[in-house]
Structures are given as structure tokens and as C-alpha cells.
Amino acid sequence: MDTCPFVRLTIGNLALKLPVSSKPASSVVHPSSSSPCYCKIKLKYFLPQTSSVSSDGVVSQTLAATFHLSKSDLDRLSNKSVFKAKACIKISIYTGRRGATCGVNSGKLLGKVSVPVDFNGTELKPVVFHNGWISIGSSSFHLNVKAEPDPRFVFQFDNEPECSPQVFQIHGNIRQPVFTCKFTFRNNNIDRNHRSRSLPSETSGGRKWLSSFGSERERPGKERKGWSITVHDLSGSPVALASMVTPFVASPGSDRVSRSNPGAWLILRPGDGTWKPWGRLEAWRERGSSDGLGYRFELIPDNTNGSGIVLAESTMSCSKGGNFVVDLGAGAGTNNLSRGTSPAVSPRSSGDFGYGLWPYCMYKGFVMSASVEGEGKCSKPSVQVSVQHVNCTEDAAAYVALAAAIDLSMDACKHFNQRLRKELCQQQY
Numbered sequence: 358m359d360t361c362p363f364v365r366l367t368i369g370n371l372a373l374k375l376p377v378s379s380k381p382a383s384s385v386v387h388p389s390s391s392s393p394c395y396c397k398i399k400l401k402y403f404l405p406q407t408s409s410v411s412s413d414g415v416v417s418q419t420l421a422a423t424f425h426l427s428k429s430d431l432d433r434l435s436n437k438s439v440f441k442a443k444a445c446i447k448i449s450i451y452t453g454r455r456g457a458t459c460g461v462n463s464g465k466l467l468g469k470v471s472v473p474v475d476f477n478g479t480e481l482k483p484v485v486f487h488n489g490w491i492s493i494g495s496s497s498f499h500l501n502v503k504a505e506p507d508p509r510f511v512f513q514f515d516n517e518p519e520c521s522p523q524v525f526q527i528h529g530n531i532r533q534p535v536f537t538c539k540f541t542f543r544n545n546n547i548d549r550n551h552r553s554r555s556l557p558s559e560t561s562g563g564r565k566w567l568s569s570f571g572s573e574r575e576r577p578g579k580e581r582k583g584w585s586i587t588v589h590d591l592s593g594s595p596v597a598l599a600s601m602v603t604p605f606v607a608s609p610g611s612d613r614v615s616r617s618n619p620g621a622w623l624i625l626r627p628g629d630g631t632w633k634p635w636g637r638l639e640a641w642r643e644r645g646s647s648d649g650l651g652y653r654f655e656l657i658p659d660n661t662n663g664s665g666i667v668l669a670e671s672t673m674s675c676s677k678g679g680n681f682v683v684d685l686g687a688g689a690g691t692n693n694l695s696r697g698t699s700p701a702v703s704p705r706s707s708g709d710f711g712y713g714l715w716p717y718c719m720y721k722g723f724v725m726s727a728s729v730e731g732e733g734k735c736s737k738p739s740v741q742v743s744v745q746h747v748n749c750t751e752d753a754a755a756y757v758a759l760a761a762a763i764d765l766s767m768d769a770c771k772h773f774n775q776r777l778r779k780e781l782c783q784q785q786y
Contacts, residue, residue, distance in 0.1 A: 512740040538588055614769070
């Protein structure tokens with residue numbers, strides 16, 4: 358499979374060194390070493406990111422912000438004209454707490470830092486643009502800015518997942534079919550729609566993973582259950598499966614799937630002649646004005662009896678959609694519950710930007726992303742998977758199945774007073 362060039366730009370190792378306490382000039386802000394500080398990080402064409410900053414002079418070992426640059430982003434940011442300003446990372450450092458009061462930002466500007474970034478050659482080798490201290494008035498600010506190649510496989514559904522679409526691999530202007538998807542309703546026989554010439558019947562083994570990771574019990578009232586999508590390679594062999602193991606049920610007295618009782622999908626891969634759990638996705642409908650799709654994805658290690666490790670937890674807008682992202686280096690200071698994006702909570706252990714413990718030693722940096730359209734819109738998910746996390750066809754297929762599950766969760770979490778499209782209603786009960 359051919360890869361697409363991407364570059365990962367990271368800003369981390371932040372610290373603020375303040376001057377020795379003295380009588381400050383009235384026109385300059387001089388916070389104490391115990392004052393809360395934060396910064397806003399900007400790159401042209403991208404949304405700004407916010408991170409807290411240590412004000413005691415101790416350099417943090419975590420990421421503050423991450424920008425993922427596609428080939429088109431790199432072309433836009435490249436300096437091809439003498440009249441065009443060079444691309445820069447611009448950072449504004451504030452003292453005080455984040456947030457606003459009566460629409461006015463509560464923080465006070467301490468200073469600004471600008472680091473030029475030239476992305477020529479970064480698709481091939483890592484480049485460190487800055488690593489060290491920069492003076493801002495009588496204070497000093499430490500940061501590390503670097504870019505590194507992050508090639509990815511890119512896949513595109515040619516229709517909505519419930520329409521049993523074909524999945525293409527994208528490389529530039531070339532579209533090559535690699536998978537086919539089959540959407541079905543799982544009945545009480547469970548394995549009838551999952552059976553294949555290369556996998557045995559699951560009447561015994563299939564029951565085990567269903568009982569361990571979800572619930573098949575009948576529930577009174579409004580519910581959506583039994584959805585399943587199988588990913589096949591071009592030979593017709595099943596290589597991944599997303600199965601709804603916990604029904605999406607309206608909470609009592611409402612038409613909404615609540616966070617306290619989420620629906621759940623199990624993502625499975627073939628192994629040793631049967632299906633083996635790989636990941637679990639929970640989804641629900643957030644209440645209040647946000648009205649977002651909440652979700653949590655956890656990886657299920659082998660021999661863990663159902664316990665998993667959370668790799669992503671966030672929300673996205675139900676009306677606008679967004680991107681489901683698994684990124685274990687998205688930035689400790691970013692808002693992990695922002696709409697339309699979902700960087701996983703970054704690890705806090707020591708090391709280069711905080712990597713160390715499993716699964717972070719296996720799943721470093723960007724892992725995958727999948728686009729999701731809002732309600733009422735035709736959704737043909739686009740899936741990006743980091744090359745370092747794909748060693749075989751089944752690896753890529755598992756991420757494609759996960760992308761289908763999060764997309765279908767937008768429908769499963771739709772208010773129960775709203776109709777679903779016919780493909781999702783064939784066997785509702």
C-alpha cells in the first residue's frame with residue numbers, strides 16, 4: 358500500500374522563568390513564580406491551541422500543541438514568494454487563569470514569541486526549529502519546536518457505512534479499492550451474518566466475547582441494537598468486524614442515549630480461526646446546549662478479561678460533525694473535550710514528551726483519525742492511519758471498522774423522536 362506524506366509539528370517542553378522579585382514597573386506585568394500562566398499557540402490556517410505553562414522555571418516534559426500537516430497544508434505554508442511572509446509559530450504568554458469573564462479574557466499578556474518554521478525537507482527527515490530559552494522582557498520562555506515525517510495511509514468510503522460501501526485507498530489523485538463493507542443486523546443466532554469460509558462458526562466462541570464486553574438482553578422501550586459491519590479484503594475474506602454489543606437505549610423519560618448508559622461497539626480482528634476483541638467504543642448523546650456526540654475508545658489487550666485502556670475520549674458536534682482522533686501526543690494543555698476533535702489525554706510520565714508506559718510505548722503520537730459528518734448529511738468517512746501502526750491488512754481494516762462504528766454511532770445516538778434512514782430500520786424491534 359502506498360502512503361501519503363504528512364508532517365507532524367509539535368510544540369512542547371514549555372517553561373517560564375520569571376525575574377527575581379522586585380518592585381515592578383507599573384506598565385509591565387510581573388507575576389510571582391506561583392502564579393498560573395498559560396499560552397496561546399497559533400499557526401496560520403489552523404485553529405489556535407492553548408496550553409498551561411509552568412512558571413517556576415522547571416521545563417515540562419509534555420507536549421503543548423500538535424499540528425498535523427498534509428501535503429496541501431505544506432504547500433500553502435511554503436514560502437514560494439519574496440512578497441510572502443515566512444511561516445511562523447506565534448505564541449502569546451499570559452499570566453492568570455484561562456477563561457473569560459463577561460466576554461473579556463481574564464489573563465494578562467506577558468509577552469509574545471515567534472519561531473520561524475521552514476517545512477522544506479520535513480517530509481523526509483526531522484527538523485528542530487528551536488530548543489531552548491527565549492527572552493521576553495525580563496522573563497525567559499523555554500520551548501521546543503520540531504517537525505517530523507508522519508506518513509499515513511488514507512482510506513475513503515465511497516458511501517455511508519450502512520449502505521455496505523467499498524473502501525478505497527487514496528494516494529494523490531489515485532483511488533484504489535482495498536476493502537468492501539457489509540452492514541447487517543445481528544439476530545439472536547449472532548454469528549449467522551459473521552460466518553465465512555475462513556472463520557469458523559461462533560456459536561460457542563462468539564457468545565463469550567458478547568457476554569464479556571456487552572449485553573444482549575432484551576430491554577423494554579426505545580432502543581437500537583444488533584448493528585454490525587464486516588470489513589472484507591478483495592478476496593472476500595473478513596479482516597475486521599464492528600459489532601454493536603450494547604444496545605443504544607433512550608434513558609427513562611427522554612429520547613436521548615445518556616452518558617450513564619451508553620451504547621457500545623466491539624471492534625474485532627480474526628485470529629486463531631475466530632474473532633478476537635481489539636477495541637471497544639462507547640457512545641452517547643451529551644445533554645445541554647452542546648448537544649454533542651460523546652464517545653470513549655479503549656484498546657483491549659490480550660488476556661485482560663474485558664478491561665481496556667482508554668486511548669480517546671471526547672465529544673463532537675452532532676450538527677457539524679468533526680474528526681474522531683486517536684493521538685497520544687496531542688498536547689497536555691489542549692482542551693480534550695473540544696468540538697470536532699478528540700486528542701487522547703497525553704501521558705504524564707518522564708521521557709521525550711512523556712512517553713513510556715504501555716500502551717504509549719506501542720501507540721506513540723498520531724494513531725488514526727476519521728471524519729464524521731453531522732446529522733442529516735451524507736457521511737463518507739475519510740480515514741487516516743499512521744504507517745507505524747499498520748503491519749498487515751488486518752491492522753488497516755481494524756481502523757476502518759472503528760471509523761465505521763463511530764460514524765454509525767452518530768445515527769445510533771440520534772434522538773428517538775427522529776426517524777432513521779431505511780437502511781438502519783429494516784429489522785428494528
